[in-house]
Amino acid sequence: MNFRICLFLFLLSVTISKAQETKNEISVTLxxxxxxxxxxxxxxxxxxxxxxxxxxxxxxKEAIANLLFSQEMKQGNPEGIGLSMWRFNLGAGSAEQGETSGIKDEWRRAESFLGNKGELDMSKAERQVWFAEAAKNRGVEKLLxxxxxPPIQFTKNSKAYSSDGRSNLxxxxxxxxxxxxSDVVSGLQKMGLNPGYVSPVNEPQWDWSDGGQEGNPYTNEQIAELVKGINTSFQEHDIKVKIDVAEAGKINYLFEKADKPQRGTQVKSFFDQKSPTYLGDLSNLSNVISAHSYFTTSPLDKSADLRAKVASTVASIPGLNYWMSEYCILGDNEGEIRGNGRDLGMKSALYMARVIHQDLTISNASAWNWWLAISPYNYKDGLIYIDKEKKDGRFFESKMLWVLGNYSRFIRPGYQRIGLDVSNEKLMVSAFQNPDTKDIVLIVLNSNPTSELLKIANSDTKWIKAYITDENSNLAAIEISxxxxxxxxxxxxTFLISLD
Incomplete structure (x- = not known):
């Protein structure tokens, strides 16, 4: 074979290789x-x-707090996932009742700030307060x-759950x-904490009559009456905290009655001025409707459809925002993934990332919250897992912790989601802009068993850095060029990108 033929075959192979490479590229236009x-x-x-x-x-304790809250870098990598909201469980007093509470699992009972005679006692729940202070000390500005x-002193059966599937208040x-x-908010403020929100109702659609944990059902009418009472108390005590409603048990309860006619269509019920349970004019009400993503995440097309309905329903109320305020992997999810069984690896983390992506890009959620920051259970409900020990034990980082960090550590409060086009749906991509520097945070989820090539089509962009979470890395920094x-x-x- 002469030189010219060799050269021709070499150039042909390069051309074919380049063509294949170009064909496999996934292009993103910001x-x-x-x-x-x-x-x-x-x-x-x-x-x-x-x-x-x-x-x-x-x-x-400090190590766990660093993993959850730190925004510092350690040897060039994030020390923690930099959460920007900490949700404080305001217990009803089942912990003080012990076994007589009717809640069998001691770890699901919770302490209140009321003493034996019903007086306020801010020395209680001190170990929860420790974590709230640890969050604040690491730059977490928001506390809910x-x-x-309600506290057991205010319930019909003196328990922290309902006896009959009706409101126990x-x-x-x-x-x-x-x-x-009002008193608890003031008490925490005197301790140096600064609650910004109170959420008085949680998953009001469920009956909460099995004693599995503290819980209380409410109809929309009962929620409206309670929230109006809280708003009046906040005004009288000069409490500036916002009231969050209504932590719906599933997102479809925001836009339809479904199987709970008196507890559904909550967007219209609370924010439509024509509704008899309208709350939108209350001084302390947050301009947010909140719900939980449970039981609505599979299959992918159904999940997308439900979230599109949330977005359109919320958009029908000018100025209203949507918070996805609680999620972990429950149920069997149409056979895609089961909630049972602890998983420290990527399978659960990738599923979580898919839910985050859809909640942010389809529902237009302005907040996203995981359920248990610290879990002792054999379930897919924790960011950090621990031995179920009261005084000491081991703790374990999950990939779900670090995948959430791909979002929470870099998309800070005030960042705005921006539009983009993706040439191939193999990757789930979202982008958020820093309002001050105009730099962009690009999140790319690849659930596929093969790697993909990504290219930014915009000519005025510059890669700064990237951080990866996969089976071998936990939000590890990568130099890119x-x-x-x-x-x-x-x-x-997570890619950090500047616009020239």
Whole structure:
């Protein structure tokens, strides 16, 4: 074979290789001029383990707090996931009742701030307070108090759950419960904490009669009556905190009655001025409707359809925002993934990332919250897993922790989601812009068993850095260069991009 033929075959192979490479490239075009929701926060809750882990050795508590809250870098990598909201479980007092509470699992009971004689006692729940202070000390500016049940002193059966699937709050105790919330907010403020939100109702669609945990059902009418009472108390006590409603058990209860006619269509019920349960004119009401993403995430097309309905329903009320305020992997999810069984690996983390992506890009959620920050259970409900020990034990980082960090650590409150086009649906891609620097955070989810090549089509962009979470890395920093970036299989990557 002569030289010319060899050269021709070499050049042909290069051309074919380049053509194949170009064909396999996935191109993203950013549209900063197309703007969507402004992000309020990413968060998780202290239920229920903080009450025990707060009693663990100081070094372990500090290490767990760093993983959840730190925005610092350690040897070039994020030390933690930098949550921007901490959700404080405002217990009803089942912990003080012990076994007589009717809640069999001690770890699902919760302490209140009421003493034996019904007086306010801010020395209680001190181990939960420790984590709230640890969050504040690490730059977490937002603190929300959520109540699964009114304090047992204000319930019909003196328990922290319902006996009959109906609201357990005494009809004449709305003012007592409202003033209690005012007193707790004031008490925490005196301790140096600064609650910004109170969520007095949690998953009101469920009956909460099995004693599995603290809980209380409400109709929309009962929620409206309670929230009006809280608003009056906040005004009388000069409490500036916002009231969050209504932590719906599933997102479809926001836009339809479904199987709970008196507890559904909550967007219209609380924010349509024509509704008899309208709350939108209350001084302390947040301009947010909140719901939980449980039981609505599979299959993918159905999940997308439900979230599109949330977005359109919320958009029908000018100025209203949507918070996805609680999620972990429950049920069997149409056979895609089961909630049972602890998973520290990428399977659960990739599923979580898919839910985050859809909630942000279809529902237009301005906040996204995981359920248990710290879990002792054999379930897919934790960011950090622990031995179920009250005074000391081991703790384990999950990939779900670090995948959430791909979002929470870099998409800060005030960032705005922007438009983009993706040439191939193999990757789930979203983009958020820093309002000050105009730099862009690009999140790329690759759930595929093969790697993909990504290219930004905009000519005025410059890659700054990337962070990857996959089977081998936990939000690890990667130096990048060139126009093409490899997105490894089964990974989530965060790119920091500047616009020239």
């Amino acid at each position: 549209h900063p001029e197309v703007q969507f929701q402004t992000i309020d926060h990413f968060g998780a809750s202290d239920a229920w383990s903080a009450q025990f882990v707060g009693n663990w050795p100081e070094a372990k 108090l959520f109540s699964n049940s 005494k009809t004449d105790a709305i003012d007592d419960f409202s003033d209690y919330l 060139g126009s093409l970036q490899e997105i490894p299989k089964e990974s989530v990557m």
